[in-house]
Amino acid sequence: MRAIVPVAPGVYRIPTLRDFINTLVLIDDDGSVVLVDTGTxxxxxRIVAGLAAIGKHPADVQKIILTHAHSDHAGSAAELTRRSGLTGVGIHTDDAMYATSGEAPPMDQQTVLGRIFGRLSIGGFDPVPVAEKFDDGDVLDIAGGLSLHHTPGxxxxxxxxxxxxxxxxxTGDAIWNMTGRMRWPVAAFCSSAALNQQSAHVLGELDYRVAVFTHGPHIRNNAREAVRGFLRRKGA
Ligand SMILES: [Zn+2]
Structure with missing residues (x-):
């Protein structure tokens, strides 16, 4: 497994547990680095080694963004924030309190597993300060422009x-691309699997060619058509 995988000019992913858990890397014009998600x-x-493979160092990281506050996305956020000399991460307003507490949001009580895991209160991670809170539609003036889309659920x-x-x-965890095909994230790990399936339709409406997933390999060509096909098949 390569330490870092090129996706597009200035865009890479670091497979931190083979293709099962990825960190997205964006390079800005000035050479600084934006990380999205930080694995377990x-x-x-792995993330530091992936950066080293393209001549980058934690000190080059100007921003760490989390798609959400789960332990396989925020797990190394506290350590990397420290090593990068940052004051905190960027995360959506509605997940910010979970990042600072290190506790995962509630799991779907509609599922048996969700009720069990909810009682066990697993899924915590090292608390990380929040430097920036995002809202739907925010466009960050970094790495040439990064638009943020609230896909709750x-x-x-x-x-x-x-x-x-x-x-x-x-996509973060709105859609997984595991075992050779797109699929919904495991319902028990969602706060509301039904809401996730509703809000994911946004991903069929955006304009893109390539899709990178936290979980699974990226799709290099015609990704939008593939995502639209998936949403159509699922009736989302
Ligand atoms: Zn998750």
């Missing part, structure tokens, strides 16, 4: 992102 608590080594404040210069979509 054990991922920081998996968690209350889940976001997906679009890199404007390259037309790369990052």
């Amino acid at each position: 608590k054990r991922a920081s080594k 998996h968690t209350p404040g889940h976001i997906s992102l679009r890199h404007e210069p390259t037309g790369v979509l990052f």
Whole structure:
């Protein structure tokens, strides 16, 4: 497995547990780095090694963005924030309190597993300060333009992102691309699986060519058509 995988000009993904858990890397014009999602608590080594493979260092990281506050996305956020000399991460307003507490948002009580996991209160991570709170439609003036799209359901404040210069979509956990096909995230790990399936339709309406997933390999060509086909098949 390569330490870092090129996706588009200035866009990479770091497979932190093979293709099962990715970190998105964006390079700005000045050479600084934006990270989206930070894998599990054990991922920081892989992320630092992935950056080193393209000549970057944690000190080059200007911003860390989390798609949501789950332990396989926020697990190394506290450590990488420290190592990068940042004051905190950026996350949607509705997930911010979970980042600062290190506790995952509630799981779907409609599912048996969600009720069980909810009682066990698993899924925590090292609390991380929040430097920036995002809202739907925010466009960040970094890496040539990064638009943020609120896709709630998996968690209350889940976001997906679009890199404007390259037309790369990052779904986060709104859609997985595991075992060779797109699928919904496991319902028990969602705050509301039904709301996730409703809000994911936004991803069929954005304009992009390439789709990167936190979970699974990226889709290099005609990704929008593939995502639209998936949403259509699922009636979303
Ligand atoms: Zn998640």
